[in-house]
Amino acid sequence: MSRRFVxxxxxxxxxxxxxxxxxKLGLFLIVMVYTMMSFDLRLLLPLFILSWIGLASLKPNYxxxxxxxxxxxxxxxxxxxxxxxxxxxxxxxxxxGTRTVLIQFNSYWxxxxxxxxxxxxxxxxxxxxxxxxxxxxxxxTPGELASGMSGLKIPYKISTVTSLAFRYIxxxxxxxxxxxxSMQARGLELDKRRLNVIKRLKENMMILIPxxxxxxxxxxxxxxxxxxxxxxxxxxxxxxxxxxxxxxDKLFRxxxxxxxxxxxxxxxxxxxxxxxxxxxxxx
Amino acid sequence: MKTPLIxxxxxxxxxxxxxxxxxxxxxxxxxxxxxxxxxxxxxxxxSTMVHCLNGLIPYSFKGKINGSLTIxxxxxxxxxxxxxxxxxxxxxxxxxxxxVALSVEDDVAFALENKSMPKKEMIPLVHYALxxxxxxxxxxxxxxxxxxxQKQKVAVAGILHEDVKILLFDEPLASLDPVSNLRTVEMMDxxxxxxxxxxxxxxRFEDILHRKVDRVIVLEEGRIVxxxxxxxxxxEDILRKNGxxxxxxxxxxxxxxxxxxxxxxxxxxxxxxxxxKKQLSFLNDKHPLPPQKExxxxxxxxxxxxxxxxxxxxxxxxxxxxYKGERLALVGQNGAxxxxxxxxxxxxxxxxxxxxxxxxxxIKIYSIAEIANRIGYVMQNPNTMIVxxxxxxxxxxxxxxxxxxxxxxxxxxxxxxxxxxxxxMSHWPINALSYGQKKRLTVASILALKPEVLILDEPTAGxxxxxxxxxxxxxxxxxxxxxxxxIFITHDIHLAIEYTDRALVFSDGTLIKDxxxxxxxxxxxxxxxxxxxxxxxxxxxQKCGFEPERVIENFILHKGLYE
Numbered sequence: 001m002s003r004r005f006v007x008x009x010x011x012x013x014x015x016x017x018x019x020x021x022x023x024k025l026g027l028f029l030i031v032m033v034y035t036m037m038s039f040d041l042r043l044l045l046p047l048f049i050l051s052w053i054g055l056a057s058l059k060p061n062y063x064x065x066x067x068x069x070x071x072x073x074x075x076x077x078x079x080x081x082x083x084x085x086x087x088x089x090x091x092x093x094x095x096x097g098t099r100t101v102l103i104q105f106n107s108y109w110x111x112x113x114x115x116x117x118x119x120x121x122x123x124x125x126x127x128x129x130x131x132x133x134x135x136x137x138x139x140x141t142p143g144e145l146a147s148g149m150s151g152l153k154i155p156y157k158i159s160t161v162t163s164l165a166f167r168y169i170x171x172x173x174x175x176x177x178x179x180x181x182s183m184q185a186r187g188l189e190l191d192k193r194r195l196n197v198i199k200r201l202k203e204n205m206m207i208l209i210p211x212x213x214x215x216x217x218x219x220x221x222x223x224x225x226x227x228x229x230x231x232x233x234x235x236x237x238x239x240x241x242x243x244x245x246x247x248x249d250k251l252f253r254x255x256x257x258x259x260x261x262x263x264x265x266x267x268x269x270x271x272x273x274x275x276x277x278x279x280x281x282x283x
Numbered sequence: 284m285k286t287p288l289i290x291x292x293x294x295x296x297x298x299x300x301x302x303x304x305x306x307x308x309x310x311x312x313x314x315x316x317x318x319x320x321x322x323x324x325x326x327x328x329x330s331t332m333v334h335c336l337n338g339l340i341p342y343s344f345k346g347k348i349n350g351s352l353t354i355x356x357x358x359x360x361x362x363x364x365x366x367x368x369x370x371x372x373x374x375x376x377x378x379x380x381x382x383v384a385l386s387v388e389d390d391v392a393f394a395l396e397n398k399s400m401p402k403k404e405m406i407p408l409v410h411y412a413l414x415x416x417x418x419x420x421x422x423x424x425x426x427x428x429x430x431x432x433q434k435q436k437v438a439v440a441g442i443l444h445e446d447v448k449i450l451l452f453d454e455p456l457a458s459l460d461p462v463s464n465l466r467t468v469e470m471m472d473x474x475x476x477x478x479x480x481x482x483x484x485x486x487r488f489e490d491i492l493h494r495k496v497d498r499v500i501v502l503e504e505g506r507i508v509x510x511x512x513x514x515x516x517x518x519e520d521i522l523r524k525n526g527x528x529x530x531x532x533x534x535x536x537x538x539x540x541x542x543x544x545x546x547x548x549x550x551x552x553x554x555x556x557x558x559x560k561k562q563l564s565f566l567n568d569k570h571p572l573p574p575q576k577e578x579x580x581x582x583x584x585x586x587x588x589x590x591x592x593x594x595x596x597x598x599x600x601x602x603x604x605x606y607k608g609e610r611l612a613l614v615g616q617n618g619a620x621x622x623x624x625x626x627x628x629x630x631x632x633x634x635x636x637x638x639x640x641x642x643x644x645x646i647k648i649y650s651i652a653e654i655a656n657r658i659g660y661v662m663q664n665p666n667t668m669i670v671x672x673x674x675x676x677x678x679x680x681x682x683x684x685x686x687x688x689x690x691x692x693x694x695x696x697x698x699x700x701x702x703x704x705x706x707x708m709s710h711w712p713i714n715a716l717s718y719g720q721k722k723r724l725t726v727a728s729i730l731a732l733k734p735e736v737l738i739l740d741e742p743t744a745g746x747x748x749x750x751x752x753x754x755x756x757x758x759x760x761x762x763x764x765x766x767x768x769x770i771f772i773t774h775d776i777h778l779a780i781e782y783t784d785r786a787l788v789f790s791d792g793t794l795i796k797d798x799x800x801x802x803x804x805x806x807x808x809x810x811x812x813x814x815x816x817x818x819x820x821x822x823x824x825q826k827c828g829f830e831p832e833r834v835i836e837n838f839i840l841h842k843g844l845y846e
Contacts, residue, residue, distance in 0.1 A: 009385045009425045062769070143389055167385055170427060179667050181631045185655040186683035192477035209670045217666070228373045229383075229441065233365035238399050239393035240409065255835040274805055 008141050020153030021144035023249045028136040033089035035129045037267055039054050039121050039277040044128050058138045060109030076126040080119045087224045096276045113281055142166040147239035156237050175214055179207050285314040288480055292352035305331045307505045318475040318554040320491055323502035324526050326508040329484045329782050334571045338367035347755050355384045360377030372442025376454040378434040388422045391440045412440035422632045430617055431549030450474050452483045456490055457745045460616050460774045462814035468493045486747050496658055501525055517548045528748035532819035538841050539563050552820040566837045573795040578606040587637035597623045597793045610769045612779040616814045621772050625738050630654040659729035663741040664719035675709050678728045703727040719750045738770045755782050788813045800834035
């Protein structure tokens with residue numbers, strides 16, 4: 001039985017995938033800071049467009065991406081509605097206090113242009129960070145992530161644990177399926193139509209006991225395998241999957257540095273001047 | 284001039300958690316370039332010896348060491364596991380645990396990465412190692428796509444860096460199909476030809492003898508009871524005395540009361556069977572086919588097909604009958620569809636087309652739990668089945684879940700414990716049981732439901748001969764006394780020969796042979812398609828000009844008398 005992953009375990013050969021792990025991770029981190037630091041549509045829009053171009057260059061499975069996109073959009077939309085319900089004037093507090101009623105639904109409910117703008121930008125920002133994350137996830141392999149992390153001076157034991165997780169979580173899932181099968185054959189009822197949530201959780205606990213024990217056995221074996229292959233002997237280790245730094249990487253690393261400078265200056269400027277968010281419809 | 288490479292000098296080791304030492308006064312010198320096989324029952328100290336050689340003792344397993352162990356001039360007490368890993372490469376039994384990276388090439392490079400070798404230097408070494416084991420075309424494969432045999436090859440490539448002198452294989456044949464076993468034995472031999480010192484711990488002696496072995500060490504209760512060549516080992520009858528399995532051809536020679544002194548027994552090819560044709564002629568006796576008894580079909584699989592992915596059928600038009608009291612072997616490569624068939628039989632998955640009937644009733648109307656009252660499933664590893672702390676609770680679990688009355692539960696549990704010989708332990712905690720007893724317990728917990736068929740997945744995997752015989756004889760008793768039918772999913776041809784009535788051979792999702800095991804094994808094209816191999820009895824038969832299937836049949840018949 002083959003299981004398809006959203007993530008790639010082996011490097012592909014598109015432009016972004018070929019970048020060095022450290023380059024990808026560094027760029028991703030700074031772009032996330034860039035997305036988070038402001039509510040300025042002028043900053044977000046170009047990034048959103050770029051992220052779609054980046055995604056297209058990875059030749060992804062669009063059906064899956066659009067499905068995820070829809071799901072994330074919906075979840076954030078619910079969030080936005082809650083924002084609105086809690087404080088109908090939430091936009092005004094961010095937009096220098098002006099308040100322009102667009103629609104008056106009844107004596108209590110209304111919608112201001114400011115709130116509409118603020119909430120729309122908020123949703124847009126969430127979708128941008130989702131897109132950035134997708135491009136990152138699809139362009140990197142767990143091995144490269146580990147090498148990228150060590151390139152950013154994160155201790156290699158931490159990065160190895162992350163890549164080991166990708167290696168063994170599917171195996172543990174397989175164990176779970178086999179144990180579930182034998183427990184069902186012994187009469188364990190797991191049908192959601194016949195059981196309430198609490199009962200089902202209790203029944204699932206029965207599967208967990210052997211699963212935990214077999215996983216412990218496995219972890220013991222993996223620990224031995226790591227020791228026997230000399231893992232942990234030095235202060236650092238190298239990575240076979242690490243791509244050499246090419247001119248392409250230098251270009252992207254340059255962009256990363258420019259972005260770092262931009263973000264720092266922007267944040268300082270924002271803190272000194274206390275300006276509100278950009279709003280083109282000010283009256 | 285032979286150079287000593289590994290020297291045990293009055294070596295004794297005791298685990299901190301134990302009272303008695305596991306290895307006693309070992310004095311042993313292994314030389315460079317030797318190919319050594321270590322034999323011994325479970326608990327004889329084999330694994331402990333392996334751990335001493337690769338440094339896990341004293342690095343990970345703490346205990347008290349007396350005497351010394353020197354490897355390539357280095358005292359293992361005064362070195363680190365990392366230093367030792369540069370001289371000794373270990374292939375673990377669990378090839379899944381050893382594959383720690385996410386692609387073949389990354390995994391082979393793992394040890395080099397840990398040495399902080401620059402990528403430029405790693406690439407040629409990784410390619411060299413993968414070429415050596417014949418896996419160069421699999422560079423970018425992920426572990427989830429590889430078979431057990433392929434993972435093992437990658438594990439070997441992963442320890443083949445330039446300065447490794449000793450290759451240590453810990454039960455390399457435990458979970459592979461017969462053809463992969465032969466390939467592994469051949470690969471170990473090539474490594475030995477390349478000048479590596481190869482040390483193998485394995486129960487499957489007959490498979491190991493596919494290639495020459497220089498030296499055999501037999502351990503018993505932590506002491507060396509034999510150290511010599513294969514010939515002497517077999518002539519002096521060391522194996523039987525220590526509860527280990529003899530190769531079938533040697534058993535056959537003993538049955539014929541042939542004096543083994545002075546014979547060359549190293550490999551089955553070496554033996555001049557034709558010379559003993561007269562003494563061996565009982566193996567060629569013709570038996571009239573036993574009169575066909577009126578047999579009642581119990582399970583009937585009718586034209587069943589199944590697919591997980593609509594484009595690829597995992598099982599194609601499978602039809603067979605299982606009769607009451609019959610013992611059936613399901614054999615074939617991993618991925619041939621055996622486990623899928625087992626899942627269909629217990630109702631976890633349902634056929635896409637065709638039907639499965641028990642006593643003439645289609646099981647599609649029943650839930651998994653209802654089918655379990657008729658067909659039980661015992662998994663390979665008992666630890667994946669046991670959920671309770673006490674024996675009695677474990678055996679009664681299925682009945683408690685079905686809300687039986689406590690009287691009915693008591694009665695069924697007592698019965699199941701009696702059949703499995705565990706009644707005197709019914710109030711014991713489960714963690715006091717040995718592996719074999721746990722196996723019995725899992726069988727008891729399924730028998731409590733009084734099924735008519737038991738499916739057992741590799742019931743004896745990784746067990747030594749004594750435990751193998753114990754488990755299989757026990758299952759045989761249940762077969763006779765309770766009239767339960769068995770379906771064994773197995774790679775072990777010996778098991779299929781000795782303990783089953785009929786074999787279903789699968790290849791690539793189709794049932795390619797449904798016959799008595801003797802007949803299935805004598806069909807060369809079937810063997811090739813299902814990755815099965817001949818036993819040494821086949822070579823014996825050929826050399827004497829006997830009918831192979833008849834030889835196997837007579838062998839089984841006489842085996843009971845001979846033991």
